[in-house]
Amino acid sequence: MVSSITALRLRHATAWLRAPGIHDRSLRRSADIVCGLLFIALLLMRLVNALQLQHVSTVYRALWILMVPGHALRGGVFGGLIGRRVVARRRESLLGPSYFYHRRLIEQSKGWSPDEIQEYQEKRYRRLIRRYGDSVRQKEDYRRDLGRYTRWDLPLLAHTVRTGGTLGQPLRFRADTFARRQKERAYLFDIWFKAGYYPYNLRVSYRGDIHGSLIRYNSLENEWLVSPGATVEQDLGRLRDWLRTLPPFFLHIYPSSLFTFIDLIGEDLFRRLPVRGVLAGSEVFPWTQQTQFEEEFGLPVAHWYGHSEYAALAYYCRECRGFHFYPTYGYMELLPSETEGCQRIVASSFNRIGTQFVRYDTGDLAAAPARDCTADDFPRVGAIVGRAQETFIDNAGRKRALGPYIFGIHGSFWDQIRDLQFVRSGPGFLTVRVVPRPGADKDRIERILGGRFPMAKLEFEYVPFIERSQRGKRRYAVDALQADPDGVH
Numbered sequence: 001m002v003s004s005i006t007a008l009r010l011r012h013a014t015a016w017l018r019a020p021g022i023h024d025r026s027l028r029r030s031a032d033i034v035c036g037l038l039f040i041a042l043l044l045m046r047l048v049n050a051l052q053l054q055h056v057s058t059v060y061r062a063l064w065i066l067m068v069p070g071h072a073l074r075g076g077v078f079g080g081l082i083g084r085r086v087v088a089r090r091r092e093s094l095l096g097p098s099y100f101y102h103r104r105l106i107e108q109s110k111g112w113s114p115d116e117i118q119e120y121q122e123k124r125y126r127r128l129i130r131r132y133g134d135s136v137r138q139k140e141d142y143r144r145d146l147g148r149y150t151r152w153d154l155p156l157l158a159h160t161v162r163t164g165g166t167l168g169q170p171l172r173f174r175a176d177t178f179a180r181r182q183k184e185r186a187y188l189f190d191i192w193f194k195a196g197y198y199p200y201n202l203r204v205s206y207r208g209d210i211h212g213s214l215i216r217y218n219s220l221e222n223e224w225l226v227s228p229g230a231t232v233e234q235d236l237g238r239l240r241d242w243l244r245t246l247p248p249f250f251l252h253i254y255p256s257s258l259f260t261f262i263d264l265i266g267e268d269l270f271r272r273l274p275v276r277g278v279l280a281g282s283e284v285f286p287w288t289q290q291t292q293f294e295e296e297f298g299l300p301v302a303h304w305y306g307h308s309e310y311a312a313l314a315y316y317c318r319e320c321r322g323f324h325f326y327p328t329y330g331y332m333e334l335l336p337s338e339t340e341g342c343q344r345i346v347a348s349s350f351n352r353i354g355t356q357f358v359r360y361d362t363g364d365l366a367a368a369p370a371r372d373c374t375a376d377d378f379p380r381v382g383a384i385v386g387r388a389q390e391t392f393i394d395n396a397g398r399k400r401a402l403g404p405y406i407f408g409i410h411g412s413f414w415d416q417i418r419d420l421q422f423v424r425s426g427p428g429f430l431t432v433r434v435v436p437r438p439g440a441d442k443d444r445i446e447r448i449l450g451g452r453f454p455m456a457k458l459e460f461e462y463v464p465f466i467e468r469s470q471r472g473k474r475r476y477a478v479d480a481l482q483a484d485p486d487g488v489h
Contacts, residue, residue, distance in 0.1 A: 095186075095199075098179035102186035105328045117327045124350050125331045130254065132220050132358045136335070136346055139171050144161035150174045151355045163308035172308070180310065180351065187329055188304075191315045195277035195302035197250050201446070203279070204243075207251040207259045213243060224249075230256065231264055240265050248274040255285035255303070259418050259427055260465075263442030275299055284476070286406070287321045289414050296457065305384045307364070311357040312347035317380070317437045320373035323366075324380045332379050339399050340366055394455035394479065402477050405452045413448050416440040419466050422477045431459045431480070433466060 059422040063208060109117070132149065150173070152158060160173040173353055189199050198202060214230040217223070224246075231239060237299045253261060259406045260279060262270045277300045278293075285303050294301055303316035305323050314323035330350050334343040344363040349357045366381035373380065389398050402422055416437060423431040432449060436442065 018103075031062060042211070049197055075226070089213050089276075095473075096182045098182035099186050102183050102328070103190070106186060106190050106326065108469075109326070109328050109378075112327070117379075121327055121331050125348055128331075128356060128358045129350055130355070136359045136361055137357075138361050142171060142173060146173060146355065149358065151354045158354045161308070162477075166177070171309070174352040175310070175353055175355065176483065183309070183351075187326060191281075191304045192250070192277075192279050192302045194315070194318075195250065195279060195300040197277060197279065197302065200277070202247060202249040203252045204246070204249050207252060207254055207282075214239060223252070229262075236264060240269055243269070243273055246274065249274050250277050250279055251275050252279040254282045255280045256419070263418065271297065277302065285316075287316075288382075290316075293413055293446055296484050307347075307362055309347075309349070309355075309357050309360060310351065311343065311349040314378075314384075317373060317375050319375050320369065320371050320380070320382075322369050322371075322373065322380050323384055324373075324376060324378040324381045327378055333359070334366060334368075337365060339385075339391055343381075344368060345381075345384075364441075392422065392430055392456065393427040395457070397427060397457065398455075400455070401446070406449075406476070413445075415444050420476075421466050423480050424477060425459070425480045428454060428456050429459070430456050431461055433461045435464050435465055436462055472487060 031359070039043055040134070044385045080083050109120075109439075112120070147153070150158070153174055157177055160172055160176045162173070165169045181346040185199075187217070190270070193268040200222045203221070204226060206226045207227060214227055214235050216225045216227075218225060226239070251258075252263070256279065259381045279302050280290075281304045285301075290301050290303060304314060307311040307315075311333045312325055312329075314325040314332075316322075317324050317448055333346040333348075334348050337344045345362045345366050347360050348359065349360075365385040367383040367385055369380055369382040371382075392402060394400055406420070406422075417434055417440065420438055423433060425431050431454065436443060442460075442462070446458070449459055449460075
């Protein structure tokens with residue numbers, strides 16, 4: 001009842017902001033009143049968050065976002081950049097105590113020494129080992145006995161989530177209802193800040209499939225969602241017209257879908273759009289291709305490594321061109337693998353509610369750091385080579401990772417192609433599917449790739465596109481006879 005009355009009073013008190021023909025003088029005169037009301041709403045929100053009532057928090061956040069309409073922010077007291085910062089700060093303040101706890105922890109950890117990092121991690125890691133043992137676990141271990149690895153599994157405290165299932169059957173597990181989202185936002189916002197992003201800046205996401213519509217707006221995230229599955233030819237004109245109406249925004253995308261998006265709307269239009277930066281995660285993004293894109297389009301890119309089980313998270317470092325793992329997010333180990341020059345990423349989560357992943361084999365491969373780095377003392381790797389399945393057998397019967405052979409190619413190579421995929425035809429044989437750029441020198445493409453793969457015979461197939469899954473993702477390597485449930489070719 002109190003919440004309803006408060007919401008009605010706040011909305012009534014700000015109704016004048018919505019009146020047509022409002023004058024800047026009236027806006028200035030009433031600014032103090034509005035700020036006072038907003039401050040009261042903030043205090044109420046702080047109380048709600050202190051009680052950890054996340055579902056009530058969502059209601060208040062929605063009301064809070066609606067307090068000041070767009071036209072009031074474009075002029076007067078709240079105008080321009082200051083207005084956008086006020087809105088961003090306002091939304092950020094409503095994220096909850098877990099968000100602010102982890103944000104402070106992130107900033108503190110950036111100044112920690114290796115010994116301080118080890119002390120923080122060992123305490124939490126040893127607690128997990130005492131509880132579950134020190135064996136390395138696979139997804140099947142969690143499918144067979146999820147309850148053993150799940151704590152505080154109560155209806156209001158935990159809920160069911162699942163992985164994307166890119167490499168097979170999705171894994172279902174339990175996650176913290178209240179703190180997980182706040183914690184994720186603290187770390188992702190820290191990564192996105194490297195591209196100039198502030199909490200709740202406008203985003204346009206071209207990542208997942210949205211059933212039944214081309215575009216949808218998520219008001220709580222300040223995010224437009226564009227469905228890859230709905231970007232059919234007859235709707236591209238509508239998509240382009242809509243993009244022209246947008247204010248400055250950040251493009252949130254899979255690395256493999258970045259150039260697909262540019263192709264769909266046209267490079268000329270993309271260059272004219274007010275894109276402020278690119279947020280690219282969930283897949284390997286070759287640093288040469290990333291650097292080339294930044295130089296060609298003049299846009300910063302924030303890139304990171306993570307996975308749906310929330311056990312490890314790393315940001316891409318421009319200084320060393322490697323990945324730094326946040327020591328306060330989870331515990332990362334590198335174990336030997338069957339793939340030459342690569343190690344397996346094994347991770348343990350630090351969450352206390354829901355499923356706890358302990359010495360969990362992520363299925364990802366990493367290469368050792370190639371150079372020193374002064375950015376921080378976080379655990380790090382030189383490169384995320386890719387999924388363990390992104391390997392091939394050479395003509396000597398040796399398993400090799402594809403990553404080092406394609407991601408280290410000089411940037412000029414990527415001027416010739418838009419996309420590529422390797423099809424494993426058998427030991428020592430690879431079919432290379434290439435989406436060439438207009439006027440591409442096919443002899444040059446084949447010469448460069450042939451020189452990088454002397455241990456395998458290559459056959460080239462030039463195609464107009466490489467099909468993605470419904471979620472807009474694709475693999476760099478597939479088997480010739482592979483029946484992929486996502487439809488990735």
